[in-house]
Amino acid sequence: EVSLEPPKIQRLEESVVNRIAAGEVIQRPVSAVKELVENSLDANSTSINVVVKDGGLKLIQVSDDGHGIRYEDLAILCERHTTSKLSKYEDLQSIKSMGFRGEALASMTYVGHVTVTTITKGQLHGYRVSYRDGLMEQEPKPCAAVKGTQIMVENLFYNMIARKKTLQNSSDDYTKIVDLLSRLAIHHINVGFSCRKHGAARADVHSVTTSSRLDSIRTVYGVSVARSLMNIEASDNDPSTSVFKMDGFISDSNYVAKKATMVLFINDRLVECSALKRAIEIVYTATLPKASKPFIYMSIVLPSEHVDVNVHPTKREVSLLNQEIIVEKIQSAVELKLRQSNESVTYQEQT
Ligand code: ADP
Ligand code: MG
Numbered sequence: 001e002v003s004l005e006p007p008k009i010q011r012l013e014e015s016v017v018n019r020i021a022a023g024e025v026i027q028r029p030v031s032a033v034k035e036l037v038e039n040s041l042d043a044n045s046t047s048i049n050v051v052v053k054d055g056g057l058k059l060i061q062v063s064d065d066g067h068g069i070r071y072e073d074l075a076i077l078c079e080r081h082t083t084s085k086l087s088k089y090e091d092l093q094s095i096k097s098m099g100f101r102g103e104a105l106a107s108m109t110y111v112g113h114v115t116v117t118t119i120t121k122g123q124l125h126g127y128r129v130s131y132r133d134g135l136m137e138q139e140p141k142p143c144a145a146v147k148g149t150q151i152m153v154e155n156l157f158y159n160m161i162a163r164k165k166t167l168q169n170s171s172d173d174y175t176k177i178v179d180l181l182s183r184l185a186i187h188h189i190n191v192g193f194s195c196r197k198h199g200a201a202r203a204d205v206h207s208v209t210t211s212s213r214l215d216s217i218r219t220v221y222g223v224s225v226a227r228s229l230m231n232i233e234a235s236d237n238d239p240s241t242s243v244f245k246m247d248g249f250i251s252d253s254n255y256v257a258k259k260a261t262m263v264l265f266i267n268d269r270l271v272e273c274s275a276l277k278r279a280i281e282i283v284y285t286a287t288l289p290k291a292s293k294p295f296i297y298m299s300i301v302l303p304s305e306h307v308d309v310n311v312h313p314t315k316r317e318v319s320l321l322n323q324e325i326i327v328e329k330i331q332s333a334v335e336l337k338l339r340q341s342n343e344s345v346t347y348q349e350q351t
Helices: 014-025 029-042 089-094 104-111 161-166 170-187 213-221 223-227 274-287 323-350
Strands: 047-053 059-064 113-119 126-132 141-143 148-154 192-197 229-238 242-251 261-266 269-271 295-301
Touching: 014 104, 029 047, 029 059, 029 104, 029 148, 029 170, 047 170, 104 113, 104 126, 170 192, 170 213, 170 261, 170 269, 170 295, 213 223, 213 242, 213 295, 223 229, 229 295, 229 323, 242 323, 261 274, 274 295, 274 323, 295 323
Parallel strands: 047 192, 261 295
Antiparallel strands: 047 059, 059 148, 113 126, 113 148, 126 141, 229 242, 242 295, 261 269
16 A cells, blocks of 8 residues: 655755765766866966876876965865856856866865865965865875976775776776867867876877967877868858857868767867767768768857856756857858868869
8 A cells, every 4th residue: 555645855964965966077087087177277277187097996187287276275175166267157158267166176075085286376385185075184284396286086986886886997988088188189289288097108198289280180189180181161250140160170081980080169168069060970971971980170169158058067068059050051161171172182083
């Protein structure tokens, strides 16, 4: 017999609430790396170095040469909803920084052990301090430090058994981390990135600052990718249809790959847009059947009030005003470019 007694509603303990929320922000090791590297970018770093052990489950260490963190801020640094980037809701509309929610570091302390070493300009020494569940474990200790901040996350998901089990195949996340840093490196060409496995002599991503995007793609993705790329641009400046500017590189008929690579930045945020990806792949299949798995890098810039960055907890997706029109315009630009390049190839072959 079913009981008609309603179950009692209870308030969850704060630590439970925080751990549940943290599990959403930090879904896997690569999400922690993304948050840490974005913080380094927000701190105006020119060099960002990542070290990973056991696919990020044992250790993720991100070192930068950015502006550092003030001693006075260390006490609340890893509390939930503490940020230097946003003060009122309206700021979201014009936000330039990658972060704004003040949740990433806090989340990491609820599902791992976080140690921060940082030094600000003009200081003789830095400070090191460890955090658990949002709080400092002890007073910050003075220590030797070079410019910037180093954040170490150890034993990620030590308190989430199921999550840890599903992530046991750690080489998988290392691949994702290398992929993430490769993408960031070809967009932020004024920043040098490196990523290596703990103890490894060789870095798996190593970019140097350059003024040429193509050089950067060559360094990160290799000569054969860079050799088959064509520059592409598209734009619209009609408020009744769409307002955007796109600049990028797309592969030509010489590029053959098992799967498509689409590196997309919208207002400098690394995002996914399945509609755009699909639209471009359709054009490749129709125009260059042999090279139907393209390499695409695109940077789209729109007025910030046309982009909603707050639709996804990991900020992986954004929603755009007039997305369909923008996708169509970019699709036509790609089609035109592929046709032209195909014609010139055919012409060369004939003569
Ligand atoms: P958010 O990036 O949304 O502000 P985070 O939890 O990622 O939230 O970081 C909290 C704050 O810590 C940031 O607003 C920033 O002031 C500071 N911070 C984090 N990482 C760094 C870093 N590498 N260099 C300088 N400041 C940092
Ligand atoms: Mg952040």
